[in-house]
Amino acid sequence: MRNLWIFISRYNAFFLFIIFFVVGIYLTVKNNSYQRSVTLNSSNEVVGTAYERLNVFKRYLNLGMVNDSLAAENAKLKSQLLGLTTVDTAKDVKVVDTVTNQQYTYLAAKVVKNSVTLRNNIMTINKGTVDGIKSGMAVIAPQRGVVGFIRDVSAHLATIQSLLHKDTKISVTLKKNHALGSLVWGDGNFDIKKAFVKEVPNHIKMYVGDTVVTSGYGSFPAGVLVGKISKANVATNDNFLSAELNLFTDFSTLQYVYVVKDKKADEQKALESMAKPNE
Amino acid sequence: MNSRIIIVNVIRWFLLLFVQIFLLKNMGFYDLSTPFIYVLFLLLLPFGIPNILLYLLAFATGLTLDAFYDTMGVHATACVVLAFVRISFISISLNRDAIDDPEPSLSYMGFQWFSLYTFLCVAAHHLVLFFLETFRLTEVGYTLMRCGLSCIFTLLIIFLVEFIFYRRTPR
Numbered sequence: 001m002r003n004l005w006i007f008i009s010r011y012n013a014f015f016l017f018i019i020f021f022v023v024g025i026y027l028t029v030k031n032n033s034y035q036r037s038v039t040l041n042s043s044n045e046v047v048g049t050a051y052e053r054l055n056v057f058k059r060y061l062n063l064g065m066v067n068d069s070l071a072a073e074n075a076k077l078k079s080q081l082l083g084l085t086t087v088d089t090a091k092d093v094k095v096v097d098t099v100t101n102q103q104y105t106y107l108a109a110k111v112v113k114n115s116v117t118l119r120n121n122i123m124t125i126n127k128g129t130v131d132g133i134k135s136g137m138a139v140i141a142p143q144r145g146v147v148g149f150i151r152d153v154s155a156h157l158a159t160i161q162s163l164l165h166k167d168t169k170i171s172v173t174l175k176k177n178h179a180l181g182s183l184v185w186g187d188g189n190f191d192i193k194k195a196f197v198k199e200v201p202n203h204i205k206m207y208v209g210d211t212v213v214t215s216g217y218g219s220f221p222a223g224v225l226v227g228k229i230s231k232a233n234v235a236t237n238d239n240f241l242s243a244e245l246n247l248f249t250d251f252s253t254l255q256y257v258y259v260v261k262d263k264k265a266d267e268q269k270a271l272e273s274m275a276k277p278n279e
Numbered sequence: 280m281n282s283r284i285i286i287v288n289v290i291r292w293f294l295l296l297f298v299q300i301f302l303l304k305n306m307g308f309y310d311l312s313t314p315f316i317y318v319l320f321l322l323l324l325p326f327g328i329p330n331i332l333l334y335l336l337a338f339a340t341g342l343t344l345d346a347f348y349d350t351m352g353v354h355a356t357a358c359v360v361l362a363f364v365r366i367s368f369i370s371i372s373l374n375r376d377a378i379d380d381p382e383p384s385l386s387y388m389g390f391q392w393f394s395l396y397t398f399l400c401v402a403a404h405h406l407v408l409f410f411l412e413t414f415r416l417t418e419v420g421y422t423l424m425r426c427g428l429s430c431i432f433t434l435l436i437i438f439l440v441e442f443i444f445y446r447r448t449p450r
Contacts, residue, residue, distance in 0.1 A: 013330045013370075017363040020334050024341070024359055027352025028411055047346055054301060115349070117307040119413050122349045159349075190310050190421070 048124060048157045051113040059255070066255055069143065104221045106140075106258040107131060112157070116192045116251045121164040123148070125257060128156045137219060138260040144225040145249030146170060146183075146214060147257050158259075164192055164251060172197060172226055173215040179204040180215055181243075183226060189244070192251050195227065200241045206232040212245055219262055284325055284381070292340070295320045300347045312428035316436050317344060318404055321361055322397060325382045330366060337362040350412060357408040364403040368396055385441040397437055398430075405430050 008015055059066075109131075113124040127133050139147040139160050148162035161168055163185050170183040181197040189196075197212060210229045216222025231244035262268075299317040307313040321337055341355030348354065369383070372392065380387040383396060409426045 013363065013366040016330055016334050017359065017366075020338055020359040021356060021363075024338070024352050024356030025411075028350075028356060028414075030351070115304075117310050117313055118348075118350075192310070 048112065048154075051124065052126065055110075055112050062253055062255060065253055073143065103263050105261045105263070107133070107261060109158075109257055109259055111254055111257060114251070114254055116164060118164075119186065119190070120166055121162045121251075122151065123160040123162055123254070123257075125158050125160060125259075126156065127259065128154050128158050130155055132261065133158050133259055137262070137265075138221075140220070140224055140258050140260060141249045141254065142256050142258065143248075145247060146220065146224055146226055147249060147251075147254070149219070150259065160257070162251065163195060163247075163249070170220065170226075171215045171217040172212050174200075174204070174206065175211040175213050177204065178215075179206075180217075181212075183212070193247055194230070194244055195247055196242055196244055197229070198236070198240065198242045200243065202239055202241055204241065206241070206243050208232050219260065219265060221260060221262075288320070288324065291323065292320050296340070296343060299344065304347070308428070308432075311425050312432045313425075314429065314432040314436050315405070315408070316433065316440070318358070318361060318401060318433070319437050319440060321358060321365065322400055322437075323382055323384055326369070326378050326380065333362050333366070334359060353408060353411045356411060357404045360407045361400050361404040364400050365396075368399055372396075385438075386444075386446040393441070394438075397434060401433050401437070402430055405433070 107127060109125040109127040111123055112126050115121045115123065125139075133150055133153050135150050135153055137150040139150065141147050146163060148160045148165065148168055151159045151161040153159075163170065163183070166186060168185065171180065172183045173180050179200055181200040183195055183197055185195045187196055200206065206229055208229055208231070210232070212226045212229065214220040214222060214224040214226060225248055227245040227247040227249075229243050229245045234242045234244065236242050295317045299315065303314050303316055317340065320340060321333075324333060324336065337358035338355050341358035342352075344354040345351050372395075383393070385393045388396070405426045409422050409429070413422050
């Protein structure tokens, strides 16, 4: 027994290394299966507050670009308004109140922390359970483009698992012929402006410049613009085609995002869970 | 003398982590090369430090970084590996009884020893860091490239810092 103690104390560096290494690996693996501890997360209020403070300064740097995009949006809205006010009012117009049946509502949120340089990127926004945000909701960019899904939510903050993450998969479709595919990022290409559409059936013809939109089969509403195909018909080893596309979303300058609230999400989930697999 | 060492290291810790989290985190060349300067704190801890304290400091520093990078455990594990390489390299290359320098910095140890020491520690740290972050072997080429380029970037900044704070010591 004494010899054992002498042995352990002589090589203490190695044994301590083993202990700490195992603890580190354990933490990493636990984190990968999404049961992350709440305390050391950027949903954590302390870290979140620090980033919010930092963001006050960072916002000034991108002010010019944000102004431009706001001006562009203003111009668009104004032209729409012009179209509305010049309608011939003498005509009999029937107005149907569709608001009560509206399935999707958007909630604007500010990005307090963004990352694009990692293999798996996570963002933090300044809205949480208080504003009705739940895990799994879709997030889209202000003008056009998709961003990702809500991952963890605290009272006033939430994290987004962005498209730039190995586990994110979004159901998309070609605008012209409604062929389905799934949108993924980072398969040997880690450019934040490019992504891949995979699992497109072999008989579909794709061309460079085709527009890709969301299919509406997930939590995203149908028809959200995703990107334009830049390299079509890349052959894969299986029975499907894949394509490379340029994303409309610019992840590196993202400041505001819209969280999509689906009124029928719970109902749909409950209904679909009734169909048991292997029935 | 002893309290001076502690104060210097505490200041160094805050300074390096501040630079890492608020400046270098936003830096990177084409998603390939990201510098991790905070390891310099672990490299420059004094020679006389007990192993258990070194591991605890490495683990705590890694966890702090993890909290800001959203990568629970990855940096902590990489720092622990760095601590192990540091202990092994020092015990192999130096005679434990004959060490009279306070800390393994460039000013005390000379360019040759320090560069080998820094390279080995940083390389081990980055290898573990990038492979744990990717957590799969299918992208091994890309991961190795990121690791190598980041190593070069980190080493460059470490030498820059060390030459800026170079003190000529009477030998």
